[in-house]
Amino acid sequence: MKRSADTVRKWSEIILGQLGNPRVFALNVDEVDDVNALILDSGTVPGPTLRTLSEKAPEDIRSGVRTFVSLHPSGCGSGVRLPDSLPEHQVVLMLAEQLQEEVWESTGGEPVPACPGHQHPAKADSANEVPSWVCPRDGHVLRPILPAGTPE
Numbered sequence: 435m436k437r438s439a440d441t442v443r444k445w446s447e448i449i450l451g452q453l454g455n456p457r458v459f460a461l462n463v464d465e466v467d468d469v470n471a472l473i474l475d476s477g478t479v480p481g482p483t484l485r486t487l488s489e490k491a492p493e494d495i496r497s498g499v500r501t502f503v504s505l506h507p508s509g510c511g512s513g514v515r516l517p518d519s520l521p522e523h524q525v526v527l528m529l530a531e532q533l534q535e536e537v538w539e540s541t542g543g544e545p546v547p548a549c550p551g552h553q554h555p556a557k558a559d560s561a562n563e564v565p566s567w568v569c570p571r572d573g574h575v576l577r578p579i580l581p582a583g584t585p586e
């Protein structure tokens with residue numbers, strides 16, 4: 435199934451809200467024919483010339499969505515490659531982990547999202563295939579990452 439950039443953008447915004455709503459300087463979400471294609475610095479989309487440089491077997495070329503987020507005025511940031519072939523719960527987890535890292539990086543390690551009663555942040559994990567925020571110590575499921583009814 436082809437995953438739309440709009441869907442992934444919406445998920446990113448929901449997750450960033452749960453991570454304390456940091457100031458976002460860039461949030462790029464692109465549907466790409468090959469998530470593993472060569473990427474230049476700061477999320478530049480490779481042109482047709484670059485694409486022909488990556489000679490790969492057709493089965494290695496996987497369509498998907500590629501993200502880039504920056505929480506710095508300088509535009510520094512990082513992204514994640516989300517192949518369409520992965521199930522939704524896995525993609526949401528990858529996105530949550532990446533955005534959490536980026537928030538930690540920009541805040542110097544603020545423990546978000548909070549794990550009630552604990553010093554550590556909650557961890558993105560799968561609870562019966564539902565991507566959730568989970569206590570990394572006792573495995574207690576705090577809440578689903580995407581609220582029920584989030585459109586795909």
Ligand SMILES: [Zn+2]
Binds near residue numbers: 550552570571572
């Ligand atoms: Zn905890």
